[in-house]
Amino acid sequence: MRHILIFNILLLSSCQYFQPKEETSEPVIARVGDKTLMASDLFGLIPANLTSSDSSIFVEKFVLDWVKKQLMIAKAEEAIDFNEARIQQRVLDYQYALMVHELEKKHIDANLDEDVSEQEISEYYEQKAENFVLRQNLAKCIYFKIPAKAPNIWRFRRQLRDYPKDTTQIWEYANEHAVKAFVEDSVWVKFDEVLLETPLKDVNDKVAFLKANSSIEASDEDYIYFLKIFEYKLVGEIAPLEFIKDNVADIIINKRKITLKKELEKKIYEEAEQTNAFEIYRN
DSSP, rough: OOOHHHHHHHHHHHHHSSSSSOOOOOOOOEOOOOEEEGGGGGGGTTTTOOHHHHHHHHHHHHHHHHHHHHHHHHHHHHOOOOOOHHHHHHHHHHHHHHHHHHHHHHHHHHHOOOOOOOOHHHHHHHHHHHGOBBOHHHHHHHEEEETTTTHHHHHHHHHHHHHOOOOOOOOHHHHHHHHEEEEETEEEEEEHHHHHTSSGGOOOOHHHHHHOOSSEEEEEEEEEEEEEEEEOOOOTBBOOHHHHHHHHHHHHHHHHHHHHHHHHHHHHHHHHHHHHHHOOOOO
């Protein structure tokens, strides 16, 4: 019932809020030491689309959070000898950083080109290839999870052995019987994720396993798992460009953002210099 009481106080005080100041006695919602939370402090904070019940819950949470925050501040002031000037300077630094961030964001939003060509991606990758060392094994492969009781598994096994011959029959069989399948044989995938739902997930030395196997079959009580590996990249090797293309594009875009920030700072400085908007006094 407490959140209903608080909400009712706000409703009553909102009626008084627009009256002349001398006629109002604004309710105090909460107090911690000499700090008070007034009803007017909450005006404009409650989302307009909330129901009466949800609004009262919102208000109660806001008040409780305010009380907890004030208690923490009071305890910090009691336990630590703060340098007030230093704190104020840090508050100002944070405020200025937010203001500058908003200015930079506005400039970037208006000027950033997010189109990255294949040539740019390729050139950056070649220049910085040593930065793209793999932390996981990759593979190009196909994978099938087939119910152990599926018909004519022997035929599917033989066709898979002759892959890429008769791929149409392989896809048709997989489409009809496979519980799970991955058939993008030209796409690099994380090898651990391929093995995740198979009895092979607990293989200790994945590197040795990849080097020693190209066609793998494993089974449990319910399923037979078929895995055919065409190519692999090991931990410590350079990641193939196809696998990290999106990451490279993101890096290029982030570098453009940094350039735009520097250009903005330079432009503002040069304009101020031309208009004598600042002076630097030297002895």
